[in-house]
Structures are given as C-alpha cells and as structure tokens.
Amino acid sequence: MKLSGDNLAASLSRQLSSIYLISGDEPLLVNEAADAVRARARSQGFTERELHVVERGFDWQALLANSKAMSLFAERKIIEIRMTNPTPGEQGADAIIELATEPSADNLVLIVTGKMDGRVQGSRWVSAIEKHGVVVQIWPVELARLPAWIRDRLAKQNLKADAEAATLLSERVEGNLLAAHQEVEKLALLLPPGPVSADTIIDAVADSARFDVLQLGDAAMKGNAARALRVLEGLRGEDVEPPIVLWALNKDLQWIARC
Template structure:
C-alpha cells in the first residue's frame, strides 16, 4: 500500500504491517515518520532494534540470516535498514523482496531511503513492499504550506499562532524545515501556552540582540574561545535569561552525544546529524567539534552543564554565570583556572 506521510498516523492506528518503506529527501519528516513506526512497533512488543546502514560492500546475506535467527530468549525486534542510495542493487533488492514475501512474526522491517525516482518506484523490491506492507513517500513542505505546518507544530505545545505570526516565522527560516522546527522549539521554551502574535514572535526570536544565544554554541563548537566568551558576556550584559543560554549550549551538547552514539553504531556523521535533526547551517561547526571532542570529554561537558543547572536552581552556592563561563571555555577546549564551589 502506498501512502503519503500525512496519512501514516491513520494507517498505523489501523494496525501494524510487517514491513515499511519510508522514502523522502527531508530528514526531519523522514525521521519523524520512522519514529512513528518505531513507536507503534514498540507498543506492540517489538522492543529491540537492529540497525543496518547500507554502504559499499554491505552483506545482505548476513542481514537475512540475522533476521531469521532466533534464540530461546530472543525478543521481538525492529529490523531497520537505512540506505543512502535508493538503488540497493540486485542482491539488495532480492534480499528486501525476501523480507517482504516471507515476513517473520517476530520482526517488523523498516527500510529508510532518500527520494525515489519513477524507475525505483517500479522496481521489484518496492513493489514487494507495496504488496505486503506500506510504502510511505514523504513530500517536502512547500513555502505556501509552511505557515500552516508551523501553526500545527506550535499547537502541539499549546501555542496558537495567528496567520501573520506563522507567516513571519516561515519567512524567517526561508523554507528550511529543520530551521522552522528549531524556531518552534525555541518558542515552546520561551512562551507559556496561549496565543502567538507577530509582536510575540518579534520579541521572542527576532535578531534584535547584539549576540544571539545560538551563536554561542556555534562559536564554542568551532573552538573560538575569545569569540564565545565575548558572546557570553554580551548576553549577560543584555540581561538574557541564563536558562535560555544554558538551553542553547546544552542542546548542542545533547545533539553531539546522540550523533556520537549513532556513529559508533555504524552511521556516517552526516547521516547521524540528519537523524537527530541538526539544523543544516549548524552541521559544519558540529563536525569540527565532533572531530575534536572524544566521548569522555563530551560526557564531562554534559556534567558541567548539569552543574550550571544546579547553580541556577540554587542547589550550588556559586554564581551560575561563572559556571557557564567555565562550561563554554571547556567546550572550546580551554580549561579556566578557577576555584569551584562544592
């Protein structure tokens, strides 16, 4: 069965299919569709997830053997196949046909790939999934539909945007869906549930400040110590709430931790960043930081961020801005010499 991304929720509500194909160019929408399928599968007892990233030399025979292998204590699982190229070749195509035509009651198969052209859509392996499962094609959100998409996303957070406010946000992100997603997250953090007007948006997210909180994390990821500390001082001087500053830096740290985990499990850095919705203009800086920071160092930074949070809440008897300065310096790769409160 072929459906669009808009119809996936209603399809899942009617039941779980043994095999799914999610195809599209927009990483945010593709991954949200995959998340919805995983969530439904977990609700039906498919608690394990086997991730397979198809690259040159991928062993399709091993995938088939592993998907069929059972042990006494095996749990039901999601067999996820991520293909950067929607043309798996003869061996890959035959393997997917085998998974579709001979499903296992203990597996849900999820194939994820980029946009498919007409030739791929008519291939045997896509036809086999179409016949036995669900083919979900994700279409991009065009500029005319973007304000409505933004209003719907804000509504999930209890925010009701008028048409002008949604239009302003759509204009601000220039059609970049990942950027729109980030702006929605920021508004959800800054605003209580209720109406969102143009004035609200301008007050909350316009680039009126001399230094934007998002620039702080980018400078830190690039290792630009002097610039990062100057931005931090500017934010403090403009009375920007430190909760927002910590959120912005911690968001980058959390993204990086997720990316490191996915890379350790076989994904490329680019695929991993798209998987966790890292905004495209931010990806170059994040690559620099990932090349510089090992997992242990990143865990230390996350602990430092937790320390800042405790200082903000008054649990630590220390100035949260001083703790924030220490965190930013370490993020850049510099350790400040400063006595710290217990």
C-alpha cells in the first residue's frame, strides 16, 4: 500500500502493518510520521525499540539474525532502520525484501529515509514493502497550502487564526517548516485559547523565512515582484554571494532565450 503523509493517521487507526517505509525531504513531517507509527505500535504491545543507522559497511545479515532472535523478556519490538541514502545496495535490498515477505508477529519494521526518486520507487525492495506493508511518501507543504497548514496546527492548540494572521505567519517562516512548527508551539505557550490576530503575530513571531536562489528566479519569471524582492532580501540577510544570485537569474534568462 502507498500512502501520503496526510492519510497515515487514518490507516494506522484501521490496521497496523508489519513493515513501514517513510520517505521524504521534510524532516519535521518525516519525523512526525515515524512518531505516529511508533505510538500506534506501542499501543499494540511493541514496547521494545531497536535503532539501526545504515552507514558504509552496515551489516545487513547481522540485522536479519537479530530480527529473528527472541528478546530476553519475550517483548515485541520495533526494528527501526534509518537510511541517509535511499539506496541500500543489493545486500540491503535482499534483507529488506526478506523482512517484508517473512514478517514476524513479534516485530514491526520501520524504515526511514530521504526522498526517493522514480528509480528507487520502482526498485524491488520498495515494491516488496508496498506489496506487503505500507510506503508513506512525505511531500513538502507548498507555499499556497502553508497558511491552511498553519491554521490547522494552531487549531490543534485551541488557537483560531484569521486568514490575515495565517498568511503573515506563513510569510515569516516560508521555506522553513520546522520554524513554522516552533512558532506555533511558542504561540500556544504565550497565548490563551481563542483568536489569533495579525498584530499578535507581528509582536510574537520572529522572521524565520529561508530562501534559496532558485526561488528568486521562479518569482521573477512569474512577474511576482513583491515576492522576488522578499526573496532577494532574505538572500541578502543570509549573506548569499551576489555571483550566486546572478548565476541563478542568468540560468533562467538563458532558458527563456532558448524557448
């Protein structure tokens, strides 16, 4: 089964699979998805957790042997595998396929990795997890969706932000979802339950927006002058070298010239 991060909670409430693969390049959302799987597993009696970090020379056979060994206290366990690179190699692929196709009632396997490209998504080990377990793909929150995402997060803290407040906060944390999460938590600590206005955001929230040079070219090519100037100001604040900014703009201009 393949799911988006938004559908994971509903899936967990219905059924707990024997193996999960969570991938994406947004650390906050990836970690929250992994937390949700762990919490559901613990509620089902998986009280022990083993963490394996895959690095060069990682011993996949030792992991398989360990997964088949009974705990000293016969506890059900979560076998968590963290891969910085979503390409485990042949030995790793074979081991993951075995974990997926020969599940143990006493183990839940949780694999967490970065964003997978199309080639990796079509690999045999990912296909095995999709067939026998759950593949969760985490996508970044797009700029247009960020105000709604923020309002939803604030609502869970019993704070009701109006459209202006949510938009303002999204502008101040644009490109930095972790900063958005932190600001929501800070507002929950500072404010009583109830409405949140734009004036409150101005007083309480630091400007944590994070930009890259490609966003500048994108805004400029779309004719969005206000956003282009905001991105440019953010790049200046981050001490991005002018030649890098010029390179990005020149790249887009050359692309237009070829069209």
